[in-house]
Amino acid sequence: MADAANQIPDRIPINLIVNGNRRTLDLVPWTTLLDALRDHLVLTGTKKGCDHGQCGACTVLVDGRRINSCLTLAVMKDGAEITTVEGIAKDGAMHxxxxxxxxxxxxxxxxxxxxxxxxxxxxxxxxxxxxxxxxxxxxxxxxxxxxxxxxxxxxxxxxxxxx
Missing domain, CATH: 1.10.150.120 ([2Fe-2S]-binding domain)
Structure with a gap:
């Protein structure tokens, strides 16, 4: 019988600040940041290209730094500030x-x-x-x-x- 302390939880609550809005998601631990943005928050501007971190179509800003969201687990960014292309414009004016x-x-x-x-x-x-x-x-x-x-x-x- 497996030790309960070593079991992977079914879902993990994740808190993100996405484009200035605080969001809480319950995700399976292996959900990428890209899939959390596209599938759970319906922010489809960020694209899934190669899904291997080689093309950059999934690039977002995390705490102001650019990352490949397809290579990053969402649980790794709990509490982070995420900016997607939808959040680049400010107050209705294009960046x-x-x-x-x-x-x-x-x-x-x-x-x-x-x-x-x-x-x-x-x-x-x-x-x-x-x-x-x-x-x-x-x-x-x-x-x-x-x-x-x-x-x-x-x-x-x-x-x-x-x-």
């Missing part, structure tokens, strides 16, 4: 990155765009990118199958205030 993506036509099919925007927001907050080469390097974890990379870099430069 400068969102406007820059429009201005530079930095999307084609749009599937990667939420992850690209969240990753770019993290990149701006980190303050490490100084030129287009550094932007490309620091955004290399976000893939675009349509090849809109030059436009994405231009959009990020615009949001950074670079010509």
């Amino acid at each position: 400068p990155l969102q406007q820059a993506f429009i201005d530079h036509d930095a999307f084609q099919c749009g599937y990667c765009t939420p992850g690209q925007i969240c990753s770019a927001a993290g990149l701006l907050a980190e303050g490490h990118a100084k030129d287009s080469d550094e932007i490309r390097e620091l955004m290399s974890g976000n893939l675009c199958r349509c090849g809109a990379y030059p436009n994405i870099v231009a959009a990020i430069q615009q949001a950074m205030g670079q010509p």
Whole structure:
């Protein structure tokens, strides 16, 4: 007979602050943050691409840092502040990155765009990118199958205030 202290609970209560709103979820322990956002909170802007952390479509900000939500268990982020693409805009006004993506036509099919925007927001907050080469390097974890990379870099430069 198994020791009750060593059994995995059926569900675990998780508290998250998602896009400024406190949310409590009862999740099975193996639920990824991506699945918690999409399936339990119906925030479908964050995309499931490769489900292996290689494409960046699932990028969200956790406590201001960009992560691949498909590789992160929701229970690991209990109490964290999560920002998805739905939470990037403030008070009905687009985030400068969102406007820059429009201005530079930095999307084609749009599937990667939420992850690209969240990753770019993290990149701006980190303050490490100084030129287009550094932007490309620091955004290399976000893939675009349509090849809109030059436009994405231009959009990020615009949001950074670079010509």
